[in-house]
Amino acid sequence: MATATSIQNASTAGSGMQARNLMRRIVGLPWRAVNWFGGSAERHWKNIAAAIIQVCANKSRSILTTLGIIIAVTSTITVVSFVQGFGSYVTDMLRGFGTNMVFVLPSSPGGMQGRMLGRVVMDIEDIKAVGSQCDKVRRISPMMFSNVTVEYGHEKVERVELQGATEQFQTIRNFYVDEGRFYGPIDVDNGAYVCALGREVLKELGADESIVGDYVYLDEHRFKVLGLLEKKGAVFGDSQDRLVLIPHSTGIKMFPFLSRFLPFVLEVTSEEDVEEATLQLTQVLRARHNIQPGQPNDFRILRQDELLRDFEQVQMVATSVLTGIVGISLIVGGVGIMNIMLVSVTERTREIGLRKSIGGRRRDILAQFLTEAVVLSTLGGIVGTVLGYSICYVASLHPSMVEVTVPVWVVAVALGFSAGVGVIFGIIPAFKAAILHPIDALRHE
């Protein structure tokens, strides 16, 4: 009986111990992992120092090996920075218009349904209705577009963009007169022959600020110049300053057929109300145009915030596609590193044998060669970053170039990826070194 109990005791004790051992193993696993990377920090530093010595000992070889990584990182940084640079330029410009701006233009929907709607009409009465019935609309102005010839004295400039709008235009578009004055509501009501000129037109006419108060001819009509618009700059070479602004009422007198086809621009009370305002104006316009439920709108609504969002999406796609393409070169660079590490392992087989014979474990050898690959690829990454920075800096110096700044995240990603490439492509050679048999390694010729 006593023996039976003691055996039972022993067996439960044994299984208890086993369970405890298992628990210790499971609990200890993360700790062991940490220990394996961080516990022997000094040895890691030794490995890094040794790797740098090794890299410096074969300077030209190291440079050639890391060339792939250098090129990959340089091009990644340059491409991403350029895309970001152009992107933020366009975004800033779109934001400059105000994100609570909505643009509405008459437009016939395609296909059968479009034809059933008949002629598309949008006149000044529609615009007035939207302005008075939609409480989320703060300001509204028709927008009339055409091309005119501008004459001043003997100078003549052709195909200048003519825009007709109310006096509200300035505030809605964030586009102000900085010399003279803009026309007022009375000019608009009267259909006065007054205008504001863009700076580019002024330049092409060879005139200076003294033109304010003088008269110019727009398509044979005599206009008084009331003011000059501030300089806006160019978007991709297309100047925003090559423009003449007149009251839309005057414009309709010049081009009567445009009165039934008037786009308009409006400013919503706040950014959050854009959605609401869009609904309101849709309702008003559909009612006025007698559009039945189920029929499509006979106008299009362009929202500044949607435009911005679309653009940012395009920019993101462009960034990731370009980064992806350039990222392939990082893989090529990694293969170069793997190649040279394999050569290095073969060359240093005896060293590996020696290290093993004096106490180096497999993991020590693995860590040593892995560190070397990572150091090599990270150095390539650093050189590539410096080169990428320099290229962006030099490019920014060019006057007609947008400002290219290197985002911090792209540097972090580039360095992280190059180190990652070192790990991925260094693991095979390092493993090869680690599993070498010490005797064979020592006998290697």
Place this chain on the structure above:
Amino acid sequence: MIASSTKPGDALIELVDLEKIYRVGTELVHALRGVSVSIRENEYVAIMGPSGSGKSTMMNILGCLDVPTAGKYMLRGRDVSTLSQSRLARIRGRQIGFVFQTFELLPRTTALKNVELPLMYAQVSRKKQRAMTALQRVGLEDRATHRPNQLSGGQKQRVAIARALAQTPDIILADEPTGNLDSKTGEEIMAIFDSLHSEGQTIIIVTHEEEIAARCRRVIRLHDGRIATDNIVSRPKPATQYATVTAQ
């Protein structure tokens, strides 16, 4: 029962019916066919034999670079013939000091750093101090910052001996330590081994040179994977007068 330390005079190394079979291609090579040897602390042993006799294999097993196919290897009372790779590496690092024919120093690395290497793997403290002490024992403290290419062959081998000594190992295993040196330098190296022996160090030298074997206190001759003779030399004669004993 694992004894971590043994009294002097007890067996430090105990080989029991050691066998080693290699596979070379499709052929099986019987390198060791039942070797039983007992080596006590502070012995000064030469292992000799013609090529193919199994002396290299025996050396590899003694140095824990390889494990036997059959038989037992007890090192300080602990069976090391069944240990894992990483435990063997640990034993190599702490209990065995290798000296190779071709020195095997790391190029572009100072003598001191070379001597520190086993200490780094063993993760011990005061590495520099210990390495310096080891260099002093071989009389090279003034060459500590020299790189191998700035050292003569004899100096290189002395650095290698210092490296083997750095961890105060149980055994020094030297594989043809004078094979790449001229006779005068070889003599210097052997003098170091002699003095280490007199200080209590256990030394095993694998060699085919009779002059070297003649300085040892015990000569084990192998032939075809078996021990042919195992002579204790109580009073070693000067090398020139040593009569060649043929393995019969």
